[in-house]
Amino acid sequence: MDSGGVIVITGAMAAGKSTVADLLASRLPRAAHVRGDLFRRMIVSGRREVTPRPDPEADAQLALRYRLAATVADEYARAGFTAVVQDVILGPDLATFTAMITTRPCHVIVLAPRPEILARREERRPKRGYGEWTPAALDASLRDETPRIGLWLDSSDQTPSGTADAILAHVRTSAGDVPAARG
Template sequence: MSRPPADTDDGGVPPVWLVTGIPGAGKSTVARALAETAPRGVHIEGDQLQRLIVSGDVPPSPEHDEEAERQIELNVRHQCLLAASFRQAGFEVVVDYVVTSMARLDLYRALLPAVPLRLVVLAPGSAVALRRDVARGKQVLGDWLHLEEEMREELEGAGLWLDNRALSVDETVTRILGRAREATLEEYLL
């Protein structure tokens, strides 16, 4: 699937997309497919950046471990550094990461201050996400089921919320592109 160049801001520089959802929602798959539709697209996968830490890695934990939180913030900072660099070079950037709070979303806003940010929350529901999680052999969602409710409480009303439970990846991307304006966070709408 390809498409014409994205609508842009300030002299033809494209926005940054942030695709989020609970584990098993389809973030990485959809984000990569969305980036592939752009004439010049980049997919920044937050989980891959976490894997760059080869010694001393403290993965996210439901208990909000202080070191894990510090590494999450470091990860987000690096996502934004990469996004800004690729964007300045004329690439459309799609970042995927679990973002469950307004504070975390505000960190992206602060680190990409003049960048139109488009938020897409994939919301297939926990039952579908659990099935996908098991099918891909990861089985990590069990510890993170509370994130679905946390995301709704914190982020509902921000960006584009898309129920992708019955949609193929291509159908999901088509809907996202067709509703790009809804995904654009309010402060960036012209």
């Protein structure tokens, strides 16, 4: 992939999505890193965080965040950039999100380090992402509820650079993980 496609990187918090997405985008000739969480942080007042308890407003804001990220990814791709989208997209939301992206090829990468690695990484980072969630709970959602779309990487024992290498190898040999929409 030289330019113009979309690469979606998802996984639980502390899976290494931001670091790997930055590395990946820097290795491509024309790429943009679309940070889904940026759209959440743009809501200055009235923001509702996603928690383990269902909340219709938080769910609506999450759906908005995903729509915005998909739209931005498509626009970058239309302009000839590879859009590297990075966000926590778990469960059935992954299939819904990838269906919103009209650009092909669309590659899906799921970073799935072991739960104890997620917990260790979370302890070491300056930002705290889990809130009411635990690494084990998000990992269970990832493994038990998320459709097996794309390349799933257990990046527990990989460096970020090694993970980016594995993703690039997949992208360069794959036609895409999401089929084109049927007309």
